[in-house]
Amino acid sequence: MSLGKEPVMSTIIYQLFLYLVEAFILLYYMGHIAEARNSTLCRIATVFTSYTVACAVSLAENIWINMLLFFLANTLCIYLLTTIKLYSTLFHAAVLCVLMILSEIIVIVLNTQIFAHFIDNRSYSSPDVILLAFSSKLIYLFMVRTALLIMRGHREQPYVMPSLSALLLNLIPLFSIFILLTFCTLLETESISGTPRQLVFTSMVLIMLINLLIVWLYDQVQRKNAAYTAMQLQLQQEHDMSEYYKILIYQDEEQKILIHDIKKHLNSIAMLNHGDDRSAIDEYIQHILKNHLPESVRVSDNDLLNSILSHYIRLCKKKNISLHIDVRSGLLTGLDHEDMTALIANLLDNAVEAAETVPDGSIDLNIHRPENSASTMIALINSCRSDPFDPDSGKLLSHKQNPMRHGYGLRSIERTVKRYHGTMTMYYNDEEHEFHTIILINDLH
Amino acid sequence: MRILICDDDELFTKQLEELLLTFFNKKKIQPPDLQIYHTGEDLLADTGNMDLVFLDIEMPGMNGILTWQQLVRKNKNVIIIVTTSYAEYLDDAMRIHVFRYLSKPIERNRFYRNVQDALKLYHSLSTTVLLDTKEASISLSTASIVCVESSGRIVTLHTTDGSCHPRQPFSYWLSILTAPCFIQTHRSFIINMKYVSHFDHELIFLCGGSIRAYLSKRKYTEFRKTYLRYLECL
Numbered sequence: 001m002s003l004g005k006e007p008v009m010s011t012i013i014y015q016l017f018l019y020l021v022e023a024f025i026l027l028y029y030m031g032h033i034a035e036a037r038n039s040t041l042c043r044i045a046t047v048f049t050s051y052t053v054a055c056a057v058s059l060a061e062n063i064w065i066n067m068l069l070f071f072l073a074n075t076l077c078i079y080l081l082t083t084i085k086l087y088s089t090l091f092h093a094a095v096l097c098v099l100m101i102l103s104e105i106i107v108i109v110l111n112t113q114i115f116a117h118f119i120d121n122r123s124y125s126s127p128d129v130i131l132l133a134f135s136s137k138l139i140y141l142f143m144v145r146t147a148l149l150i151m152r153g154h155r156e157q158p159y160v161m162p163s164l165s166a167l168l169l170n171l172i173p174l175f176s177i178f179i180l181l182t183f184c185t186l187l188e189t190e191s192i193s194g195t196p197r198q199l200v201f202t203s204m205v206l207i208m209l210i211n212l213l214i215v216w217l218y219d220q221v222q223r224k225n226a227a228y229t230a231m232q233l234q235l236q237q238e239h240d241m242s243e244y245y246k247i248l249i250y251q252d253e254e255q256k257i258l259i260h261d262i263k264k265h266l267n268s269i270a271m272l273n274h275g276d277d278r279s280a281i282d283e284y285i286q287h288i289l290k291n292h293l294p295e296s297v298r299v300s301d302n303d304l305l306n307s308i309l310s311h312y313i314r315l316c317k318k319k320n321i322s323l324h325i326d327v328r329s330g331l332l333t334g335l336d337h338e339d340m341t342a343l344i345a346n347l348l349d350n351a352v353e354a355a356e357t358v359p360d361g362s363i364d365l366n367i368h369r370p371e372n373s374a375s376t377m378i379a380l381i382n383s384c385r386s387d388p389f390d391p392d393s394g395k396l397l398s399h400k401q402n403p404m405r406h407g408y409g410l411r412s413i414e415r416t417v418k419r420y421h422g423t424m425t426m427y428y429n430d431e432e433h434e435f436h437t438i439i440l441i442n443d444l445h
Numbered sequence: 446m447r448i449l450i451c452d453d454d455e456l457f458t459k460q461l462e463e464l465l466l467t468f469f470n471k472k473k474i475q476p477p478d479l480q481i482y483h484t485g486e487d488l489l490a491d492t493g494n495m496d497l498v499f500l501d502i503e504m505p506g507m508n509g510i511l512t513w514q515q516l517v518r519k520n521k522n523v524i525i526i527v528t529t530s531y532a533e534y535l536d537d538a539m540r541i542h543v544f545r546y547l548s549k550p551i552e553r554n555r556f557y558r559n560v561q562d563a564l565k566l567y568h569s570l571s572t573t574v575l576l577d578t579k580e581a582s583i584s585l586s587t588a589s590i591v592c593v594e595s596s597g598r599i600v601t602l603h604t605t606d607g608s609c610h611p612r613q614p615f616s617y618w619l620s621i622l623t624a625p626c627f628i629q630t631h632r633s634f635i636i637n638m639k640y641v642s643h644f645d646h647e648l649i650f651l652c653g654g655s656i657r658a659y660l661s662k663r664k665y666t667e668f669r670k671t672y673l674r675y676l677e678c679l
Contacts, residue, residue: 300539301539322552322555324548324552324555326545326546327539328539328540329539329540330540362552362554362555364555364558370676370679371542371639371679372639372640372641372642372651372652372653373641373642373643374642374643375643377676377677379676379677381558423669423673424673425669425670425673425674427670427674432554432558436674436677438673438674438676438677440673440676442643
């Protein structure tokens with residue numbers, strides 16, 4: 001709310017104090033809705049810088065511009081400092097704006113006597129105004145806490161695109177902001193009293209309730225989406241395990257057939273040898289090796305890992321990529337299917353994509369525990385035609401056809417490594433045309 | 446350097462011998478002393494040094510796992526590369542601590558990469574330095590040095606057998622304890638990455654945490670990358 005002419009210093013201090021409190025409330029809210037992307041110091045610096053700029057502009061005392069700056073500051077901070085996507089960011093920023101406007105209006109409504117007094121004799125140093133400011137910020141904090149309670153501590157999944165229903169819910173708080181600002185403008189400029197004023201304030205209370213309901217609906221939609229995603233992952237895991245066991249059964253049968261037919265094959269080779277037809281012998285032996293000796297898919301003592309790797313063993317065989325896997329006993333037992341897939345599948349997807357373009361391409365996957373260490377090391381070396389690092393930025397260049405998919409695999413790997421307090425590095429060996437990825441994860445057995 | 450091959454398949458041992466000689470020729474390194482055996486018992490009867498051993502798992506009589514057990518008892522620093530043609534995952538074999546596993550038929554480039562890594566490890570294990578203390582001067586294997594710490598003018602050398610105060614200054618140790626195993630992590634610490642248990646942004650924990658070395662902020666990124674590359678070669 002804008003006040004009349006007043007010494008500049010007290011105005012600045014007053015506004016700065018209000019924005020400082022709102023900045024703390026934003027930090028508090030952000031800490032509960034999503035994972036942080038940066039350090040605490042970085043978050044505090046970003047929020048306070050954004051709010052200082054908004055505060056400076058607020059001295060112009062235009063509520064529309066103030067609200068726009070407040071909304072933009074919240075959007076910028078939530079987007080840069082947490083892991084949620086832009087559309088969800090807009091929703092949270094809009095909800096905060098609505099709650100902030102409502103908190104100020106509620107306080108004004110409850111102090112109607114001060115409000116009338118307010119228009120005629122405004123002063124930042126007046127105890128009434130200071131009390132108003134404190135009260136509105138307390139109510140703002142209370143409403144933010146209520147919204148968080150409605151969400152019941154549910155944090156948004158990082159980097160997940162919200163569903164269409166969640167996106168449409170964004171519109172309601174945005175419309176509410178416009179309606180509330182319209183009411184504020186009317187109340188400031190027109191002398192509305194009696195029943196119409198009561199109706200306006202009742203409408204504002206209803207808008208508040210609608211927005212709290214929207215927060216609840218948004219949370220429900222997110223939870224349903226998360227449950228659906230978890231179910232899909234569970235189904236994927238069951239599918240992978242089922243495929244893996246089918247391959248084991250198939251291999252077992254093929255080996256029994258081979259043992260049964262070994263005498264026949266040896267007689268055939270002996271006959272070809274009598275005819276001294278070396279090329280035919282070579283062809284026959286290659287045929288047995290390729291068709292009757294299937295690749296083993298049991299490459300570790302971790303069945304979950306085997307189920308994921310079995311897909312890549314068949315894929316590499318199909319693409320003529322030489323794949324060597326060395327997994328030592330008793331490792332990665334602490335990873336669930338989702339994390340295992342995020343880590344191993346994404347690593348191998350990138351490796352296959354690089355190696356398939358190289359003649360006689362190869363992939364080496366080594367998983368072992370270094371001596372003296374409680375950590376598990378995952379080292380992947382794959383053929384790579386050229387250096388994939390951008391010489392200017394040092395970042396990896398993606399060759400995926402769909403630009404929307406750039407970097408998702410690598411981000412997924414980095415998130416999983418971070419979740420297990422690990423570290424990773426990548427480099428390109430120009431001499432051997434090989435790309436190396438080395439990951440160290442802590443205490444996973 | 447002495448390399449031993451133990452495999453019951455004579456054709457395979459010949460192939461391995463050719464690959465090794467080609468590798469050393471290509472790298473212009475003096476060819477090693479190569480010895481071939483076809484049983485575990487014959488290998489264990491060898492009385493010479495064993496620096497690098499190519500060991501088959503499936504052999505008649507004493508199999509590769511039993512041979513490995515005897516081998517590491519006799520030779521603490523022997524580097525073992527296991528070769529196997531067995532398609533299935535060998536649970537018993539994967540529990541033993543060996544340097545690398547190679548599947549038959551051997552793929553040339555993969556073989557060369559593994560031998561290169563084995564040579565790096567061999568050099569790090571076989572290098573010795575002169576340790577000069579008040580009590581005596583002795584030849585010390587660098588593999589047994591955990592870290593070197595400097596506190597003012599006092600230098601402390603932490604080894605696997607205890608600590609001592611060498612006469613040589615910190616700068617001397619800085620010049621001789623170098624890559625690939627050693628790295629300076631702080632102006633007063635040089636560590637052997639072989640003994641790193643875990644680390645954070647400020648400290649490196651060695652030998653299960655019994656020794657701590659400082660890690661300066663500006664060296665963190667370099668240390669992290671170097672340590673991971675070092676582990677890759679093990």
